[in-house]
Amino acid sequence: MTTPTLAYTLAWRPFIDPMDAHSWWFLLIFPVAFLISVAWKAVRVDDIRQLPRAVGVMTLQVVMAMLGLGLAAYIGLIVVLPILAGLFR
Amino acid sequence: MSDAASEAASTATPSPPPQAKPEPGSPFAPGPERFHPIAGGVTWVLPGLGHVLLGQPRRGAAIAFGVLGLFFGGLLVGGIDTVDSREDRLWFYVHALTGPVAFGADWLNQNRHKAWAQEVGPMRAVEVFRSAHAGEVRVNEPQNGRMPWPTLQQRPQWGDPDQFTGPRGASKSIGKVNEVALLMCALAGMMNVVALLDAVFNRRRPESQLYGKGARA
Numbered sequence: 053m054t055t056p057t058l059a060y061t062l063a064w065r066p067f068i069d070p071m072d073a074h075s076w077w078f079l080l081i082f083p084v085a086f087l088i089s090v091a092w093k094a095v096r097v098d099d100i101r102q103l104p105r106a107v108g109v110m111t112l113q114v115v116m117a118m119l120g121l122g123l124a125a126y127i128g129l130i131v132v133l134p135i136l137a138g139l140f141r
Numbered sequence: 142m143s144d145a146a147s148e149a150a151s152t153a154t155p156s157p158p159p160q161a162k163p164e165p166g167s168p169f170a171p172g173p174e175r176f177h178p179i180a181g182g183v184t185w186v187l188p189g190l191g192h193v194l195l196g197q198p199r200r201g202a203a204i205a206f207g208v209l210g211l212f213f214g215g216l217l218v219g220g221i222d223t224v225d226s227r228e229d230r231l232w233f234y235v236h237a238l239t240g241p242v243a244f245g246a247d248w249l250n251q252n253r254h255k256a257w258a259q260e261v262g263p264m265r266a267v268e269v270f271r272s273a274h275a276g277e278v279r280v281n282e283p284q285n286g287r288m289p290w291p292t293l294q295q296r297p298q299w300g301d302p303d304q305f306t307g308p309r310g311a312s313k314s315i316g317k318v319n320e321v322a323l324l325m326c327a328l329a330g331m332m333n334v335v336a337l338l339d340a341v342f343n344r345r346r347p348e349s350q351l352y353g354k355g356a357r358a
Contacts (some may be wrong), residue, residue: 067213068254070220070314070322077317083214084325091207091332095339098169100199100348 085114168351171344181341185240188333191340196347204336211329212239219314219322221250222272232323238330272313 064072073080089110090103097106163169177195184191189205192198215223224246226233236243255272314322 067216068221070222070318071218073218073318073321074316077321080218080321080325084211084321084328087207087210087214087325088328088332089207090203091211091329091336094200094203094207095336098163098345099351100197100203101352103203 081115081118082111085111085118089114168346172346173344175342175344177341177343180343181337184333184337184340185238187240188329188336191337192343195340195343195345196349197343197345199348200345208239208329208333208336209242211325211332212236212242215322215325215329216246218325219319221246221254222314223319223322223326225250225272227251227270228272229323232327235327235330239326239333243326243330 086107089107093103093106093110094100097103163171177191180191180194182191183194184204187205188208189201189203192201192204223229224233224236224243226247233243233247236247255270261267
């Protein structure tokens with residue numbers, strides 16, 4: 053096989069092949085939170101000139117909430133549960 | 142604070158909503174109840190178009206950016222295999238809320254990237270219509286005068302003879318990447334429903350009356 057054909061065959065094609073994001077998929081929270089905020093705030097704000105600020109605030113809220121949930125789950129599973137298991141052992 | 146005072150404070154006036162609402166005299170105050178079914182219909186056809194028809198192009202552009210950004214973001218992350226009315230039917234019901242763009246992506250997936258393939262069944266070889274497995278390529282042209290159209294072959298490796306000239310099938314979307322991509326396309330559909338309802342029951346003034354030279358005080 054010639055190299056150009058192999059390069060074509062093995063290359064990632066946007067919108068056709070899945071992105072190789074298996075090691076950093078969690079970072080997709082940022083574009084997802086941003087785009088949800090744009091769509092949601094576009095129908096919620098009364099003055100559309102307030103949209104950028106509202107989108108920024110909501111994006112931050114979503115990301116912080118997800119971080120908080122992750123932290124709570126980590127504390128619950130890694131810290132609290134082992135302590136409880138030790139108490140009832 | 143005494144009990145009587147606290148009771149009076151709690152019953153006198155309701156607490157203000159978390160987001161400040163425009164006052165009745167404000168140009169941003171909601172107008173009378175209206176019903177715009179056509180605006181809702183075109184919002185399904187193209188997200189944001191209903192608001193453009195109602196004279197709110199900025200809002201429509203923002204909705205289109207958000208909804209279509211989520212949908213095409215999902216396709217970018219998970220590939221065309223994300224939208225699949227055969228293998229992910231329940232997800233597709235939600236994806237379809239985004240509009241014809243979801244049906245177009247599904248058509249492309251079914252007709253340009255999937256393939257019939259021979260698989261060994263319990264009794265005999267059966268033809269299966271499915272996505273490409275990892276390491277497979279789709280061959281759209283007869284190879285060596287024998288290959289039926291379309292079919293799947295093993296992906297060529299280094300050193301293989303260059304006989305795979307047709308387009309590849311899309312790689313199967315799996316794992317967390319597939320979950321995020323499915324979710325993004327589904328969120329696009331759900332956000333489009335929100336935009337559709339907002340267009341159908343829209344009570345806002347056209348933006349030409351709110352901004353620019355023709356704006357009312």
